[in-house]
Amino acid sequence: MSKVLATKNVATILVVASLILGFSFAFATPAKADMISDLQAQIATLMAQIQAMQGGTGSQQVGGVQCTATFTRNLTIGSTGTEVMAVQKLLNSIDGTQVATTGAGSPGNETSYFGGLTRSAVSKFQQKYGISPIAGYWGPLTRAKANAICSGTVTPGPGPVIPPITGNGLRVALAADNPTYAALVQGQAIAELLKLTFSNPSSGPITVTNLAFKRIGVSSDSTLANVYLFNGATRLTDSAGVSNTLFNFNVPSGIFTVPAGGSVTISVRSDIAGSTNGQQVGVQLLNVSASGLLDSSVVFPITGSALLISSATLATVDFASGTTPSTNTNLTPANDIVVWQNVATVGTRAVNLTSFQLRNLGSIGLNDVRNLRLFVDGVQVGNAVANLSAGETSVAWDLSAAPKRLETGGRTIKVVGDVVGGSSLTMQFSLRRAADARVIDTELNQPILSTAAGSAFSARSSGVQTIGSASVSVAKAANSPSSNVMLGGSNIKWASFELRASGEDVKIESLNVNADTSNAGADRGLDNGKVFVDGVQVGSTKDLTEETDVEFTFGSSFIAKAGALHIIDIYADAKSTTGASFTANETAAITLDDGSSNAFGQISLTSVSVPGSDVTGNTLTIASSSLTATKFSGYGNQTIIAGTNNARLGSFTLSSGSTEGINVNTIVVDLTSDESASITDLRLVDATTGTQIGTAKASPSTSNSFSVNFDILVSGTKTIDVVGNIKSGSNSGTWAADIDASTGGLGLTTSNSVDIGSDLTLQTITVGTGTFTQSVGTSPDNANVIAGSNDVKVGSFNFTAANSSFTVQEIKVKVPADAATSVSSVTLKWAGGPAGGVSQALALSSGGQSHATATFTGLTFNVPTNETKVLEVYVNIPTIANGATSGAAISVSLDRNEGYRAIDSSGTASTTFANSIDLTSTSTSGKGSMYVRKTKPVIAAVALDSTTLTAGSDAVLGRFSVTADSAGKIDWGQVVITLNKTAAITTGATTTLALWSGSNQITGTMATTTAGATSGAGTMDACLGQTSCLIYFRPTTVETIEAGTSKTYELRGTVGGIVSGANNISASIANPHTTASSTAVFDLATGAIGTAGTASFAWSDWSDLSDHSSSATGASTSDWVGDYLVRTLPLTIGNRSVNF
Secondary structure (H helix, E strand, C coil): CCHHHHHHHHHHHHHHHHHHHHHHHHHHCHHHHCCHHHHHHHHHHHHHHHHHHCCCCCCEEECCEEECCCCCCCECCCCECHHHHHHHHHHHCCCCCCCCCCCCCCCCCCCCECCHHHHHHHHHHHHHCCCCCCCCCECHHHHHHHHHHHCCCCCCCCCCCCCCCCCCCEEEEECCCCCCCCEEECCECCEEEEEEEEECCCCCCEEEEEEEEEEECCCCHHHEEEEEEEECCEECCCCECCECCEEEEECCCCCEEECCCCEEEEEEEEEECCCCCCCEEEEEEEEEEECCCECCCCCCCEECCCEEEECCCCCEEEECCCCECCCEEEECCCCCEEEEEEEEEEECCCEEEEEEEEEECCCCCCCCEEEEEEEECCEEEEEEEEECCCCCCCEEEECCCCCEEECCEEEEEEEEEEECCCCCCEECEEECCHHHEEEEECCCCCEECCEECCEECCCEECCCEEECCCEEEEEECCCCCCCCEECCCCCEEEEEEEEEEECCCEEECEEEEEEEECCHHHCCCEEEEEEEECCEEEEEEEEECECCCEEEECCCCCEECECCEEEEEEEEECECCCCCECCCCEEEEEEEECCCCCEEECCCCCEECCCCCCEECCCEEEECCCEEEEECCCCCCEEEECCCCCEEEEEEEEEECCCCCEEEEEEEEECCHHHHHCEEEEEEEECCCCCEEEEEECCCCCEEEEEEEEEECCCCEEEEEEEEEECCCCCCEEECCEECCCCEEEECCCCCEEECCCCEECCCEEEECCEEEEEECCCCECEEEECCCCCEEEEEEEEEEECCCEEEEEEEEEEEHHHHHHCCEEEEECCCCCCCCEEEECECCCCCCCEEEEEECCCCEEECCCCEEEEEEEEECCCHHHCCCCCCEECCEECCCCCCEEEECCCCEECCCCCCCCEEHHHCCCECCEEEECCCEEEEECCCCCCECCCEEEEEEEEEEEEECCCCCEEEEEEEEEEEECCCCECCCCCCCEEEECCEEECEEEEECCCCCCCCCCCCCCCCCCCEEEEEEEECECEEECCCCEEEEEEEEEEECCCCCEEEEEEEECCCCCCCCCCCHHHHHCCCCCCCCCCCEEEECCCCHHHCCCECCCCCCCCEECCCCCECCCEEEEEEEEEC
């Protein structure tokens, strides 16, 4: 750095320092600092002086912006001078704010007069940079922005990031979202003037007790009508008045508290007086008093922005004169009591309710009213507030995140709550200030100063509500027992009641209880009665006498809390007061009899009778324990073959009653002598788990008693299977076991004996024979397959078992002898079988045998009883070089008896199919034959460039592609195209019809069914007067498509004969063979192209390299085939039409 430059920088720093020091003194002088506009002008001047010291003189360019002056004057219509010209130059250099494009005021023609064009450009500038209001007035806010642009200052973002709180003292700073360029409206409510964040880095809370403020800006004390402090939507203080620019808030107990390590943000808000249009008003914080020290970094004053007050018509909100509820000297505590309600009439336009708060002027405690909810026109808004708060605001709702829109007209606003306490105390809710209902104009986005009954707002208060003395309600609980109770049961819950105290806590000293049984004359009552409160017994155990009250006393152990729900349960034994048993189906009901001054309020000492009247529980039936047996519905009558082991001979369900669970200890299975003689190893099995129950009976008798031990809970069930082995050779006939009536056990609670009461006959089992049938399934469609392919599915066969399961152990698969060399191996697959199936090599036929065979042994193909399983047959095909023959048709058959063996569940074998015929994959036409090819073509339609039919030569009538499989190239030597058309349309003689591939015409012979046999023989139209005709084409030299590639072809002709009305023509390859031909394809049309039997597409797979002709007219070798199974024939290759 040069000495000259260094000296210059030092001088600059000294000058800047002196200017800042001078500015600080000027700021402290009230006469200098009272107007924000003056301050901003001073700042702009200071920046300009600093810029000049650094060498900047005269006009400067900042990022393309032309700046020729530092702006210090307020300019409007009629203003003149050099600063006006500087404004115009600045505006002309900023995109979108030009004064004019030509003439006076345009770039290079700036003037010193502030006229309409300049005002319009200033408005554009204000809109571009978010300066409000957009009025075209060159004032302090606009000047500050212009000076910032000229000094290169970057406009800040939405707000600074507040750094972590560190240090030891209370810190105060402008909040990140302190209002800056907001425009206020005269006559509005609670305008936000200043927003401050108080941060506490210390380890203890700090309470702020006093805040001193000063009004600043071009305004008067009366501009601020009522000034408040807010924390978010909650008003913290009453209103403060402004005197000689000063106002303060002083609350010795604390305005708010900043928690240790936390922060609190408050806003200074004020109503704006009317007739203040054009004024500017702001607020400075002058001083803070708190319970802790201020941080040394805090410097006062802390100054907010000066906000411009404009004139606009705000919406109106007027609260009605009457607020409900009216005075009530004896309010009975209850839920959902309206504590405040008023009708607010909205005028001019809709408004948004963003916060609402009330103050309780009464004496109730904070928890005496709970679950407070705010409703607008009957719809709840915001969340419920659990209870009241201390301070200026008793209950508040912040709706700023989701404001409630209030349309014009009368809107009913009410607050409801649950009054649970406060006996003899009062509550009175009041909307104290207009600021407590913050409603925002939906267009101007500013709070509205509400009115009351058409005049200035005054508090809207309900009548005084005096909470009545203690009261208690008692009702039968919704879940009070209603099911049967067990005969002789102990400690049974008979009834449940709900008890609620309100007004205050209430001590319940006693309750009267009695029992009413159906045999009242026997004076039964209930034994060992107990009273439980919230699950805990209170008072002693006493017998409940028949219809005579029994008093249970509690002393001080039962105090019902105000607003809380208490549950009273009555327990007793299902026995009389003497301990005698009831008779099944008798009934009993419990009653809480009305009390007489048996409870007292804990505060008022008012006596209460609990309950006020009799409350009776449900009448319960005293029932004996029960156990029932039923046939299991999920298992029906069966036919099972003799010799079957583990046969399911029956299934039944045991069910317990609703009064008591059962421990089952005995199950008895009865059989006839013939039935018992036909089975062995009789046992019981849990149907759910498969676990054996009890000990098996190796040689069953007519009565088989199983000792068991399992529990069935109340209203529970257990399903049990009867299982055994049916002896081989058992006579055919029906068989059914009985569950004996003595089957039963003991009650889990009472230990009373119980049984099923009557015999139960189980499912009928018919001892018969199993059947195993076979049939052809859904084999795959006939198809061309590539030699060398593996796992080619050829056939599908169904095997169905009835009355027994069957397992196929052996089977023989046959392949026609002429396809034998084209199959290397055969694979069988079935669901649940080995992965990949079971494979066998194919044994070639010899001599006069018609089939080659693959014999499978050791199979485990199982078909469950009464189910059908599918056996699928797959083949592997060798390559042509390894023995496969092009054109060989592979099909498969299952031999009906040779090599076949299946056994049923008893082990009996069958060796012949049920129908004694072979099953063949080709039984269904068009299915089960796979034709071997070295390669194969695919023909596809290709979209035409236009579907509109026009007259003229060289018209494309159809377009198609031929693709060779990646296995090898193909040749084709003939194609037959069908034309369907309007009769009048002509396509030209065969001499003009042609087949093209790209830009090349394919030379060859063209013929039709109506014209000459060759292209040189016919001069008349190829399809004259016809609606359908065939176009035959045979290329002179066959077309070759290389492996994995394709060629696209077009049929072109000369179109004529288009007439008025509908005209159309379509082309298709539509006459494929329906069977494979064993004759060389061109022999079908030797010397006579155009005959009806000719294939619509003739092709070669190059499988016979020793005798393959490339001459389409002479080709007759065996590797030329027709179009049977060529994909995707038949095929439409073109449609064109026009309608005149």
